Amino acid sequence: MNLITKITETASFIKSKSKIKPRVGIILGSGLGHFVQHMNVETRIPFNEIPHFIPPTVDGHSGHLILGSIDNVDLVVLQGRLHYYEGHSMEVVVFPTRAMAALGIEILIVTNSAGGYGDGMKAGDFMVIEDHINMMGTNPLMGPNIKELGPRFPDMTQAYDRELIETAERIFRSQKTFFHKGVYVGVTGPTYETPAEIRMFMQLGGKAVGMSTVPEVIAANHLGLRVAAISCITNLAAGITDNKLNHEEVTEVAKKVEQQFCSFLKLFVTKV
Numbered sequence: 001m002n003l004i005t006k007i008t009e010t011a012s013f014i015k016s017k018s019k020i021k022p023r024v025g026i027i028l029g030s031g032l033g034h035f036v037q038h039m040n041v042e043t044r045i046p047f048n049e050i051p052h053f054i055p056p057t058v059d060g061h062s063g064h065l066i067l068g069s070i071d072n073v074d075l076v077v078l079q080g081r082l083h084y085y086e087g088h089s090m091e092v093v094v095f096p097t098r099a100m101a102a103l104g105i106e107i108l109i110v111t112n113s114a115g116g117y118g119d120g121m122k123a124g125d126f127m128v129i130e131d132h133i134n135m136m137g138t139n140p141l142m143g144p145n146i147k148e149l150g151p152r153f154p155d156m157t158q159a160y161d162r163e164l165i166e167t168a169e170r171i172f173r174s175q176k177t178f179f180h181k182g183v184y185v186g187v188t189g190p191t192y193e194t195p196a197e198i199r200m201f202m203q204l205g206g207k208a209v210g211m212s213t214v215p216e217v218i219a220a221n222h223l224g225l226r227v228a229a230i231s232c233i234t235n236l237a238a239g240i241t242d243n244k245l246n247h248e249e250v251t252e253v254a255k256k257v258e259q260q261f262c263s264f265l266k267l268f269v270t271k272v
């Protein structure tokens with residue numbers, strides 16, 4: 001079955017379950033899934049019931065598609081995402097993004113957990129992503145271009161929409177929440193980085209590193225969506241301190257700042 005047929009089938013299935021007409025889509029990163037408790041949830045569908053969706057395999061990612069609203073803003077939310085390191089093809093990783101676009105979203109908000117190495121970063125800080133460096137060694141748009149989705153050579157000069165960045169900054173300031181702004185480096189994982197890799201990313205101008213987001217943001221730009229992305233800095237990256245890294249620490253820190261993060265996101269969706 002070709003990809004467009006699959007996307008159409010998925011979108012028709014989701015539309016048949018819901019009256020929500022989302023303009024905004026959100027992808028929730030590890031440990032940030034409780035945002036949906038702040039929504040008026042209309043429909044909640046496990047990934048494994050959605051045609052052509054694949055359930056995530058990582059702890060801390062529950063795998064539901066949620067339709068609902070906040071203050072009359074209709075939303076579609078992915079609670080849980082697919083990562084390249086799970087062994088999926090890039091086409092599979094970005095399928096949910098393309099399905100959300102087929103539901104009619106114009107804006108995609110991507111959230112993630114990331115290791116920080118920017119000046120003055122601490123675990124629990126937030127970073128508004130202003131650009132990325134793709135270190136995944138591949139690209140979800142490799143292969144024949146599907147022109148119904150977008151152009152062969154998409155522009156990435158404003159991959160992260162400038163107005164949305166300004167709105168995010170304004171909201172963080174209004175909430176008196178300290179935040180950073182910077183470049184996210186996307187890697188495949190599943191190993192955390194070596195200290196030498198982190199030193200290289202610093203020299204390249206990055207401030208945070210993570211194993212997601214870049215594929216979805218590329219696919220979203222291909223589709224012509226406006227994108228915003230926020231990292232929760234769950235740990236200082238490898239070699240910044242002598243501490244070893246582990247997934248439990250990452251999800252624990254994400255949980256600690258989740259309320260603050262939810263307050264931000266609640267306001268953000270009403271201002272975009």
Ligand code: HPA
Binds near residue numbers: 113209210236
């Ligand atoms: N590296 C890569 N991905 C991550 C990290 C990290 O330090 N923390 C959370 N996700």
